[in-house]
Amino acid sequence: MPALPLDELQLTERDPKTGKLRTLPALHPEIKADRSFVLYRPPPVVRDPALVEEFLERAKFIADDLNWLLALPHDRFWCQVIFDETLQKCLDSYLCYAPRKFDASLDCHPEVNDVQKCLHRSVFLTFLRMSTHKESKDHFITPAVFGEIIYNNFLFDIPKILDLCVLFGKGNGLLLQKMIENIFTQQPSYFGDLDETLPTVLQVFNNILRKCGLQCEGASAEPQKLEERVNVTPGNMPLQELKDIVLYLCDTCTTLWAFLDVFPPACQTFQKHEFCYRLASFYELAIPELESAIKKRHYEDNSVFADLWRRISHSRKKMIEAFHILINQVCLQPILESSCENIQPFIEEFLQIFTSVLQEKRFLRDYDELFPVEDDVSLLQQASFTLDETRTSYILHAVESAWEGVDRKKAQVVKDPAPPAA
């Protein structure tokens, strides 16, 4: 007998109340087990025995429950994830609060580390199971219905997907890539959600600038609140505030980069919001200001500022790498993959993006240091005979002049050992 998809499957069972046989769809709230998951809380920052115990109690409940969940047969698993609100909240709370490795490092009790590891793996496997519509030959869900189930029940949403990338992208990148590709393929509405999320992401950049007392373009249209007129800059704000800004920046950049790294097809949606340009101008405003504040204030607390400096350097790198993934996905890859005739729009896009960021000299310099613009341009030149030389040389000239006068030495050092590939 050919197996039916889970969404069409009917079960016959005895009604617990009347004792009569009845037929239920396999996906039905009454089949859900009454289990009650608890919310996840992050490990305590200090090694306080009472706090450790409190953490362990919660974490062990979750670990046991997730092991039980993963051992459930296919139909019971899906009933649980669809109909058990406490399970969904538990998973969401883990993604929200699970410590990232780049958070301030914790000195954890070994037992805490062990449970944390268990949880980390079980949470990943649970999300893996939820992103698989065909678990085996006999156990599967109709793809279109699967798409609706995960979307309508918020089993996945954009914040969760971003969290998954930053938490699991390094070690389990390939599997995660398949998961996320499958989610977006079966449910294209996620592209729409991503599109709706981007203004909020850009708003996060603007908020960081505003907290640093830096005006960003476009934001001046709003009337300024009176209390915000106080002249707070990274150079004079309280240390805790500066730390928060840097941590926020670091998390934001790493998360965005981790997502683009795992799922480059998202780049088109990002670029619909002129993301490259917004990223570069944000970089140009925020980075030099934060860097000079940290350099100036390091005497306040050397180790704290050394840490902030690392986070700024890391954020810089992630922004530049994200920019490169975008350029690569939106322009370079299509040029490399398609035949000569229809590459013109991609070349145009490339020229457009670089022209838009030419005045961001600090950004341009840092980008050029990691990903020489010359290399990308020479790729365009090889692909197209009709390339507008005036425009490319204009761009290259701007890159050259961005280097002028500053830090020439560094440029040499970086460029010499790795000459542009011919």
Place this chain on the structure above:
Amino acid sequence: MALPRLTGALRSFSNVSKHEDYCEELTDLTTKRSKLHEQLLNSDLTWKKIIKFVDDNLDKKEHQTVNGDLKTILQAAKQIVGAENGQEAIESGAVFLFKTFHRKECVGHDETKAIKQMFGPFPSSSATAACNATCRIASHFTEEQLTALMQMAEEQNCDNRVFFGKNIVFSFDMHDLDHSEELPVNGEADEQKIISLDYNKFLNNQLNHLQN
């Protein structure tokens, strides 16, 4: 306090995720504990089964002492669970105590924690009494016999320990901060000057610096 995170901001300010209300923080543990109680009541191993197990496996002459010990455990369970919860709850509590102590010689930290988690604060003398009684009972049996008994206590689905993703290679490697240059401690790195002992040169440098 929660760390500032991008996805935190997206959850609060965008409308692409379900807005969760995490206020029930304290009640979720209470609910969980009561669910555990229910699970305990539904356990396959019952007090009656333990008594039957003892009856089946021991000589008549040992019965008397063992029965005394069983009574002690039940009595301790009554103290810990509370008499007002009824016989059924007390018996399942006794099963829990027997399960907890059958391989232990004394009441350790883990056992105290387990009992407290299940029943809340309890008189430790009862726990000690239950522990000692359980030890004496257990000493009459072989390791295999005890294991067979305990298997009844496990959840039904434990024999098929296949869980989803069992064979999937999982890596704990996570994104970390990239290695980067140190914070330039002595002012601007690119402005570092070579200090000369030549006084005139030093003076000129200083003057230049001031003019700039």
